[in-house]
Amino acid sequence: MVKRLTRKNIALIALACFVSLVAGVGLKAYFFFNPAPDTIREKIQHDEVTGRINMVFVGLDEVPGETANRSDSIAFVSIDIDEKIVRLLSLPRDTRVQIPGHGWQKINHAYAYGGVELLKATLVNYLGVPIPYHVIVNFESFPQLVDMIGGVTLDIPKRLKYSDRAGNLFIDIPAGVQHMDGKTALGYVRFRHDALGDIGRVERQQIFLKAAFARIKEPGMVTRIPELLKYSLKIVKTNMSLSQSIQLASYMKDMDPSRTVFRTLPGKAAFISGISYWLGDPGTLSEFFSEIPEENPTEEQTDTEDPALISGLVIEIGLPVTVLNGSGTAGIGKEAATRFQSVGIDVGHIGNARHYDYRHTNILYPPGENNQKAAEALGKLTGIQQNLVKKDTSASRVTIIMGHDYMNVLKRFNSSSAR
Numbered sequence: 001m002v003k004r005l006t007r008k009n010i011a012l013i014a015l016a017c018f019v020s021l022v023a024g025v026g027l028k029a030y031f032f033f034n035p036a037p038d039t040i041r042e043k044i045q046h047d048e049v050t051g052r053i054n055m056v057f058v059g060l061d062e063v064p065g066e067t068a069n070r071s072d073s074i075a076f077v078s079i080d081i082d083e084k085i086v087r088l089l090s091l092p093r094d095t096r097v098q099i100p101g102h103g104w105q106k107i108n109h110a111y112a113y114g115g116v117e118l119l120k121a122t123l124v125n126y127l128g129v130p131i132p133y134h135v136i137v138n139f140e141s142f143p144q145l146v147d148m149i150g151g152v153t154l155d156i157p158k159r160l161k162y163s164d165r166a167g168n169l170f171i172d173i174p175a176g177v178q179h180m181d182g183k184t185a186l187g188y189v190r191f192r193h194d195a196l197g198d199i200g201r202v203e204r205q206q207i208f209l210k211a212a213f214a215r216i217k218e219p220g221m222v223t224r225i226p227e228l229l230k231y232s233l234k235i236v237k238t239n240m241s242l243s244q245s246i247q248l249a250s251y252m253k254d255m256d257p258s259r260t261v262f263r264t265l266p267g268k269a270a271f272i273s274g275i276s277y278w279l280g281d282p283g284t285l286s287e288f289f290s291e292i293p294e295e296n297p298t299e300e301q302t303d304t305e306d307p308a309l310i311s312g313l314v315i316e317i318g319l320p321v322t323v324l325n326g327s328g329t330a331g332i333g334k335e336a337a338t339r340f341q342s343v344g345i346d347v348g349h350i351g352n353a354r355h356y357d358y359r360h361t362n363i364l365y366p367p368g369e370n371n372q373k374a375a376e377a378l379g380k381l382t383g384i385q386q387n388l389v390k391k392d393t394s395a396s397r398v399t400i401i402m403g404h405d406y407m408n409v410l411k412r413f414n415s416s417s418a419r
Helices: 016-030 037-043 109-127 137-147 181-192 197-216 219-235 242-252 284-289 299-303 307-317 333-344 367-382 405-413
Strands: 053-059 072-081 086-089 095-098 104-106 133-139 152-156 162-166 171-173 175-179 237-239 259-263 267-273 275-280 319-324 347-352 362-365 390-393 400-402
Touching: 016 242, 016 400, 016 405, 037 275, 072 109, 086 197, 095 275, 104 109, 109 284, 133 307, 137 181, 137 219, 152 181, 152 197, 162 299, 171 181, 181 219, 197 259, 219 237, 219 319, 267 284, 307 367, 319 333, 333 347, 333 400, 333 405, 367 390
Parallel strands: 053 133, 086 259, 319 347, 319 400, 362 390
Antiparallel strands: 053 072, 072 086, 095 104, 133 237, 152 175, 162 171, 267 275, 362 400
């Protein structure tokens, strides 16, 4: 059941990471020391096995008059000290977990039951890694922060419209390139009233973060750093000491923004005893922890940002395709078809795969040279590895089966060239 948005409950990753980066850039201007990795290990608690600093970012759904609030958004963040890589894993609020002392419930209930310490204990059991630190964010300040950096420019693949008169919430963001002020950006990262629900909202938050990172790194932002830093320190609650925060920010201040990994917990939607849950797949976390971001994209990845080349791939496809949901997440087939159609791909059929256990998105094609060429072009356009584009005599036409990694495919259709 979708909870009505009646307060400014902007999600954690669209603010907490944003604030953290602001602090890091600000410290670059004021602290001219560069602690070595050994100094960081000495001063900041870390995982002795992996050498990573782990923390949880929490965004609260604060309800006036209530003493217990549920966490509206949760993200696990792991900082690789030696490699200077930041990995962020968003956990949907409906993720089914075992909360100590409360049994199997949605993860966003943990904070209401026992605050951030119970939430961390729940995540330690679920993810299997130590989490000594936390960051809690006051959502009300998000619009002011966005306005302070002069707004953020994003490309919107489809119109986002939602109204809630009782909650005084009105979101109406047209499709296309938009330069968003704080109020509009708040609506963008809060919106979840489409086929993807909370999963789509997490995707938009990650897109926003990347744009905000790029904005803050612009040379013109230097003069605003003192004000941003002063304001940021007022809205973040953390159990890291001031000296620890300073040292960590100083150590990471020169990190290239490309050295980041943004992921959403893989899984699928399900109903258990009449309650909707997100059934995560913790078994895939080893891939998350070992993933190395690419600082220099391959030629193929770069080329697919070129509108002319995208049009060429669409022409090369040339045949109607079938889109099947192999992830089990409601609405994924329809959402993928909509995005494919937005660039000119003819979708002839939308349906469900035979099972929902496809970890990776696959492309199948019937025998024939034209079918093979169309399938390979579709693979390039969607970023599917060549070994996952396969001939299948049971396929009646070129078929793309959306797996649990569907987010990676959908994200490729958020650029201005993919409209």
